[in-house]
Amino acid sequence: MATSVLLACGLNDQKLxxxxxxxxxxxxxxxxxxxxxxxxxxxxxxxxTLLVCLQHHYQHYFNAGMRLGYNTNIFQGKTLNVIDxxxxxxxxxxxxxxxxxxxxxxxxxxxxxxxRAQVESNYAxxxxxxxxxxxxxxxxxxxxxxxxxxxxCQDLASLAKERDNLTVITKLSNSxxxxxxxxNVAKLGQVRIQVVRLKSGVFREVDGKLLIERVLDExxxxxxxARKEVxxxxxxxxxKVFTPGEVxxxx
Amino acid sequence: xxxxxxxxxxxxxFIIDELNRERIALRFIDSLLHEQGxxxxxxxxxxxxxxxxxxxxxxxxxxxxxxxxxxxxxxxxAADFKSGPTTDTGTSSTKAEYNIILPTLADLLCYQTPAYIxxxxxxxRRSEHVRRVFLWASPQHLQHHHAQYILAGCEYLAELxxxxxxxxxxxxxxxxxxxxxxNKRYACRITKTEFQVTPLDGPAAVGSPKQPSxxxxxxxxxxxxxxxxxxxxxxxxxxxxxxxxxxxxxxxxEGNIIYTPDADDDFDDEDPDEDLCI
Numbered sequence: 001m002a003t004s005v006l007l008a009c010g011l012n013d014q015k016l017x018x019x020x021x022x023x024x025x026x027x028x029x030x031x032x033x034x035x036x037x038x039x040x041x042x043x044x045x046x047x048x049t050l051l052v053c054l055q056h057h058y059q060h061y062f063n064a065g066m067r068l069g070y071n072t073n074i075f076q077g078k079t080l081n082v083i084d085x086x087x088x089x090x091x092x093x094x095x096x097x098x099x100x101x102x103x104x105x106x107x108x109x110x111x112x113x114x115x116r117a118q119v120e121s122n123y124a125x126x127x128x129x130x131x132x133x134x135x136x137x138x139x140x141x142x143x144x145x146x147x148x149x150x151x152x153c154q155d156l157a158s159l160a161k162e163r164d165n166l167t168v169i170t171k172l173s174n175s176x177x178x179x180x181x182x183x184n185v186a187k188l189g190q191v192r193i194q195v196v197r198l199k200s201g202v203f204r205e206v207d208g209k210l211l212i213e214r215v216l217d218e219x220x221x222x223x224x225x226a227r228k229e230v231x232x233x234x235x236x237x238x239x240k241v242f243t244p245g246e247v248x249x250x251x
Numbered sequence: 252x253x254x255x256x257x258x259x260x261x262x263x264x265f266i267i268d269e270l271n272r273e274r275i276a277l278r279f280i281d282s283l284l285h286e287q288g289x290x291x292x293x294x295x296x297x298x299x300x301x302x303x304x305x306x307x308x309x310x311x312x313x314x315x316x317x318x319x320x321x322x323x324x325x326x327x328x329a330a331d332f333k334s335g336p337t338t339d340t341g342t343s344s345t346k347a348e349y350n351i352i353l354p355t356l357a358d359l360l361c362y363q364t365p366a367y368i369x370x371x372x373x374x375x376r377r378s379e380h381v382r383r384v385f386l387w388a389s390p391q392h393l394q395h396h397h398a399q400y401i402l403a404g405c406e407y408l409a410e411l412x413x414x415x416x417x418x419x420x421x422x423x424x425x426x427x428x429x430x431x432x433x434n435k436r437y438a439c440r441i442t443k444t445e446f447q448v449t450p451l452d453g454p455a456a457v458g459s460p461k462q463p464s465x466x467x468x469x470x471x472x473x474x475x476x477x478x479x480x481x482x483x484x485x486x487x488x489x490x491x492x493x494x495x496x497x498x499x500x501x502x503x504x505e506g507n508i509i510y511t512p513d514a515d516d517d518f519d520d521e522d523p524d525e526d527l528c529i
Contacts, residue, residue, distance in 0.1 A: 181394055184361075219442070222441050
């Protein structure tokens with residue numbers, strides 16, 4: 001269902017890079033990437049996944065997963081753990097820890113604490129562990145400053161460096177608006193996927209473009225990078241990718 | 252090599268990167284220092300994980316002082332950097348030679364205020380246990396509201412300002428202790444392991460009395476030109492050796508006049524003007 005898009009992004013392997021950042025431009029929706037990656041990680045046996053829901057409730061990811069052919073509820077509490085910030089806020093209101101700032105911790109610091117706690121309890125039992133953050137720009141809406149978001153990502157990156165086989169995947173919406181933040185987060189990782197709209201406008205057969213940059217080798221004075229560009233179309237139950245200029249794109 | 256230009260006696264080196272290479276900033280500076288034979292033990296950095304606490308910055312300064320004192324077999328208390336060079340014993344043997352590579356300006360600003368960063372940079376500059384300080388800034392990564400002002404402040408404190416303008420061009424502003432300032436531009440060729448620079452014949456030293464001559468301006472080749480106007484030595488020799496088609500292939504041995512006499516020609520060996528009685 002989503003293998004081709006992950007193959008294009010180089011995220012279909014069992015072992016992922018330590019830090020992957022997805023930049024989503026305004027007016028495009030790259031949330032299919034999170035759903036695709038989540039499904040792929042859940043299918044790998046004994047691979048732990050932590051989903052930090054900021055953009056949607058957990059129920060949304062369950063629904064999206066069902067459309068793509070996997071059931072997150074089967075894995076929840078086993079290989080899948082969830083930090084559902086929005087549901088907590090909805091159910092607990094202002095007494096929710098995300099809004100209360102207990103112990104003087106900010107929202108981002110509290111999140112790091114919770115993520116660390118989840119990793120401590122689950123990482124040892126798994127062959128690999130993936131932390132999915134969807135998405136960082138919601139933190140701005142919840143009152144975090146740009147610097148706090150940058151610190152949050154640096155803490156996550158250091159967490160990924162501390163452990164082998166631990167991958168952090170972040171997504172930032174409106175990356176064109178938060179360009180410096182986007183650059184600062186992207187530099188922490190080896191893979192950057194930019195989801196951009198078509199310059200020519202809306203096209204019914206293609207939803208947008210994926211620009212994939214992967215750092216192959218960091219030299220002393222320059223980086224060796226691989227760049228790839230593919231077009232994508234999100235259908236009801238799958239995602240299709242096309243090479244730019246490919247003939248025979250049909251509905 | 253770029254390291255020849257940057258690893259000099261000037262103390263504060265500020266690198267402005269327009270190419271978005273912040274990811275390799277530390278490695279970049281480290282390579283420059285190693286190219287110039289600076290030992291790993293003399294290079295000190297501030298880990299990003301420690302930037303949150305002011306004590307880490309103080310510890311770096313104290314560490315330089317303590318190591319220096321230990322190296323010189325001096326027992327006793329650590330040097331007080333806050334008071335600057337006046338607390339030093341004044342002997343040249345106590346001077347340490349540490350190269351400090353600071354985290355990038357974007358990372359520093361993430362944890363500390365601009366005022367503290369300026370203050371810390373100034374203290375490093377004044378410390379005589381520090382030989383050089385390197386600071387890297389990528390404008391695309393600065394998200395502070397007053398990023399331009401902060402960049403200008405760092406430029407003011409720096410003695411060498413390297414601006415990586417493009418993949419093939421850089422500029423270097425150098426402030427010498429005597430007050431002279433020069434601004435030079437270089438063409439560069441960057442590979443993963445090498446950074447080669449070539450001076451460009453551009454505008455000469457800023458603030459120096461020597462001005463470029465008009466002839467020099469005329470002969471100067473613009474950096475972006477695709478034409479090569481000047482000839483090197485081999486090309487001059489080749490040009491001089493080339494014989495063009497309209498030139499004689501061989502020089503005559505002596506000058507001859509070829510003339511076919513007419514029947515009416517009167518060739519007389521006598522002087523034709525003897526009747527004039529001159």
